[in-house]
Structures are given as C-alpha cells and as structure tokens.
Amino acid sequence: MASNAAVPFWRAAGMTYITYSNICANLVRNCLKEPYKTEALSREKVHFSISKWTDGKPEKPTLRSDSPEE
Amino acid sequence: MLGRASMLLPCRSILPARARPFSTDLPAAPSADATFTEAWTKVIPNMDPPKTPLSFMQPRPPTPSSIPSKLTVNFVLPYASELATKEVDMVIVPATTGQMGVLPGHVATIAELKPGVLSVHEGSEMTKYFVSSGFVFIHANSFADIIAVEAVPLDRLDVNLVQKGLAEFTSKLSSATTDLEKAEAQIGIDVHSALNSALTG
Secondary structure, eight states, X not given: OOTTOOOOHHHHTTOOHHHHHHHXXXXXXXXXXXXXXXXXXXXXOOOEEEOOEETTEEOOOEEEOOOTTO | OHHHHHHXXXXXXXXXGGOOOOGGGSOOOOSSOHHHHHHHHHHOTXXXXXXXXXXXXXXXXXXXXXXXXXXXXXXXXXXXXXXXXXXESEEEEEETTEEEEEOTTOOOEEEEEOSEEEEXXXXXXXXXXXXXXXXXXXXXTSEEEEEESOEEEGGGBOHHHHHHHHHHHHHXXXXXOSHHHHHHXXXXXXXXXXXXXXXXX
C-alpha cells in the first residue's frame, strides 16, 4: 500500500483540496466575459454574521458580506 | 530475508476471492417495505401508506451483461445540472493523469479532474466546457457522474483576461516567499495556462 505516494504540490504546501478547488474556480470565474462574470460573482457571494462569545455571552454580531475568496 | 518475503506472498493472494462487490452489482433495495404496508392497510384502510425517501429515488440500473451502445452522463455543478442522464457516445475528461476518453463499457473508475477542457461527443456534435476542477465517477453500468465546481462553455472566456492573469501569476511565482504563496502562484499558472491552451488550441 503506497501511503507515501507523491503528494500534489498544493498539499505539500499545507493547502487542502477544497481550498485548491475553490481557488481554481475563482480564477476561472475571473476570466469570464462581461455579463457572465457579474452573474457568476454575484452567484457566489456569501453573507454571514459573526459574533464572538466571551464569558458565555455573545457580543454584538458583525455582519460580513465578503466576496467568497476566504 | 528473501525467503521470508516469498513466504508472505502466498497468504495475500487468497484474499481477493472474498472481495466485496461494487454497489452497482448488488440488487436494488426494495423501495416499499411489505410488512409495513400490510400493517398500515389493516389499521388505516382509507389512506395510502406514506412514501419513504427510498421510493422517490430511482435505483441505479444494474450492470448489463453486454456493453451498452451509449454512455449516460450526469454532469452537475453546485448551482445547476448541466447534463442530466444524457445519452452520449463519448466524453473526454481532463483527468490529472491526462485527457481520458470514456466510452460505454469503460471500467469503473474514479478520477480527479485538473483544470481543462471537457468535451461531450454525441453523434456528430461536440460540446466543450472548461472545467475548473472536480471528479468523475465512472460506474460499471456505463453511467458517468461528472461533478465540477465551475464549468463554462469556451465562448464565455475572455482571452485578454486569461493572458493578463497568466503574466500576473508568473510574476507572483518569482516574487513568492512562503510555500503557500508559491503554491497559490503555481495554481494560478496552471489554471491560466490550461485556459490559454483551451482558447488557442
């Protein structure tokens, strides 16, 4: 059983497959022609709210609507 | 040392005879439980028994004994289903091990895809898509499931943006310091050069 098979360069650098796949998808989307590009970028937008917790109580949540890179 | 190695070998060759079958070779699970339906109709004869999720799903067709004439392809993206059980003659997928042609009767395979061109051949027409990455699962019954994160027809790609991206990432690779930056720059170069060869080739 080859458990020491040659790993891909991105895994050797500490990146997971899902990160690699998302980076590839973003690069492809950035190379689209105009109407398709704005559709694709708006399709992949995410909105989320984060609240940090201290002493068992949530603080005020912050709303983030990042472009889906990280 | 060699004597011990040759004694170990005969033990391993007995094991494959008991290998477990693939899921496509097993008979499909029955979609309705007979005892439940009988018990239901005894107690509530006027209402139909509730449907279980299994009855909504179509079981995968079993592996036919002779090679079918067409390959059935399901090509899906996270936001849309490009091809759903489409019967085609051949697909060429950009696997990490090279361009792989899949014909009906292909051996069951799981392949990881690299950024490249996927072409679907049906009769005399051929449709090409640029796939960013994903997987292809080829089953023994000539069904192929292609899953990709992003797949675009080639005419939606802008050549200038591709070449600009390629130049940008080539310069990033030379100025990268950490392993992670180098890996990202290398990914950029791979993707953009695949895009470039797809558009020019």
